[in-house]
Amino acid sequence: MRPFQYTRAPSLTEASNLTAGEDALAIAGGTNLLDLMKLQVETPGQLADINRLGFADIEATDDGGLRLGALATNTDTAVHPRVRSDYPVLSRAILAGATQQLRNKATNGGNLCQRTRCFYFTNIDQPCNKREPGSGCGAIDGIAKLHAILGTSNQCIATYPGDMAVALSALGAAVEISGEKGERSVPVRDFHLLPGDTPWIENVLEAGEIITGIVLPAPVGGTQIYRKVRERSSYAFALVSVAAIIELADGKFSRADLAFGGLAHKPWFDPRIGECLLGQPPSAALFEKAADILLEDARGYGENDFKIPLTRRTLHAVLAQVTGDAA
Amino acid sequence: MADTITVNGTAHPVPEDPRVSLLDFLRHHIGLTGTKKGCDHGQCGACTVIVNGIRINSCLTLAAMHDGDSVTTIEGIGTPDDPSALQRAFLEHDGFQCGYCTPGQICSATAMLEELAADWPSDASESLEGRIAISGEEIRERMSGNLCRCGAYANIVAAIEEVAAGGRS
Structure with missing residues (x-):
């Protein structure tokens, strides 16, 4: 690990000041950041420890929703009674990721900011436009089993690796951000960015901005499922995952909020999927139509070609499961 | 006075170099070698310790982040004469x-x-x-x-x- 200056941020304002510099990073749980620092993928000169700034509470909002402190751990969140009862897709998504030891340390804010697990990104001897702009992308013609099939660019085909944010996207949650210019709220669906020509810019956070919380809207009920397909039954990243919040009324879809993990540089939310399903009775043909829309622009890179049919089947399986195998 | 980390009931000063992981602090700074370094990347769990009652990977956290915390290692769980x-x-x-x-x-x-x-x-x-x-x-x-x-x-x-x-x- 390269030498760095460690400072415990005494206040949110000071944390913003400390992390405003190009060479500075905030550390919370540290489970991803310290791993990357050991690999010298991350080499901050200044590390601002924000762990003691407070915002670790999980509390009800005025409109019946729930505010998850950015410094609440993934475990605190997954086992919280209200998350378990009102937002089960979120508990399920968190519990499907990492290990208990990691979830006990990882924070909600840090989870949103975790970096890709692309092998070329984490190996400093390999080309990677994300880690070293202009050096090329090793994955496009290389080992790409975990890589994206949607929203890729000729610069980067990495995926956002997390599970939690996929559920947050389906739930329509918002990220609360504080910085030198004040506070702002960004929908989770808009928080992460596609790689485009700037794959090193992964989310909307600007220098000196700190995530303080995640706000869940009032509970919507419905049947909530997080289905994660992976190579091991535990402690593996998603090849494909689906977070689904589904309701049927009079035999037709009255709610269909779906988000997908493992497919892109961000949790994938396509409003056309819900539009396709709403008001329609479940049927195999309808599920195929939804998959056609989702995968319209999908592109494989050899090793990950399998993700296209796998995504189709996983979506189909989730919809069939929720609708009681009506199709 | 230096900040301290309490390990199995005994307080120890936090190391000066911020790069020291909690794992290296336990093994190299205070000589508690029961906790093992396997992968040093949070993948194997050999370094698992209990901090304030919660299990974590000690390799993926800095000792400097734990002043005031209470750590239990394998040396604090049982002895050959009195195993848990x-x-x-x-x-x-x-x-x-x-x-x-x-x-x-x-x-x-x-x-x-x-x-x-x-x-x-x-x-x-x-x-x-x-x-x-x-x-x-x-x-x-x-x-x-x-x-x-x-x-x-x-x-x-x-x-x-x-x-x-x-x-x-």
Whole structure:
């Protein structure tokens, strides 16, 4: 690990000041950041420890929703009674990721900011436009089993690796951000960015901005499922995952909020999927139509070609499961 | 006065170099070599310790982040003369071969029993609410952060299951 200056941020304002510099990073749980620092993928000169700034509470909002402190751990969140009862897709998504030891340390804010697990990104001897702009992308013609099939660019085909944010996207949650210019709220669906020509810019956070919380809207009920397909039954990243919040009324879809993990540089939310399903009775043909829309622009890179049919089947399986195998 | 980290009841000063992981602090700064370094990347669980009652990977956290915290390592769990119930069960069920992963397994399982007692659900749980039914499947999922390269998993699960079931009766 390269030498760095460690400072415990005494206040949110000071944390913003400390992390405003190009060479500075905030550390919370540290489970991803310290791993990357050991690999010298991350080499901050200044590390601002924000762990003691407070915002670790999980509390009800005025409109019946729930505010998850950015410094609440993934475990605190997954086992919280209200998350378990009102937002089960979120508990399920968190519990499907990492290990208990990691979830006990990882924070909600840090989870949103975790970096890709692309092998070329984490190996400093390999080309990677994300880690070293202009050096090329090793994955496009290389080992790409975990890589994206949607929203890729000729610069980067990495995926956002997390599970939690996929559920947050389906739930329509918002990220609360504080910085030198004040506070702002960004929908989770808009928080992460596609790689485009700037794959090193992964989310909307600007220098000196700190995530303080995640706000869940009032509970919507419905049947909530997080289905994660992976190579091991535990402690593996998603090849494909689906977070689904589904309701049927009079035999037709009255709610269909779906988000997908493992497919892109961000949790994938396509409003056309819900539009396709709403008001329609479940049927195999309808599920195929939804998959056609989702995968319209999908592109494989050899090793990950399998993700296209796998995504189709996983979506189909989730919809069939929720609708009681009506199709 | 320097900030301190309390390990197994004894306070120690936080190291000056901020790069020191909690794992290296335990092993190299205060000589508690029971906690093992396997992968040093949070993948194997050999470094699992209990901080303020919660199990974490000590390799993926800086000692500097833990001043004021209370850490329990394998040295604080039992002794050869007075092993914990889990340690006895590991002996009885032959829950190891080379033994390198065992301190991490024991620390991890010790904290896991508390998580079970609090009915924290896991990915293997049928329901997110209510009492957790103890099963081999639950234990394997909850212990997936602890690898055993000798492959003593069947005996590790049997040892933990016996103690977990005993705690329920």
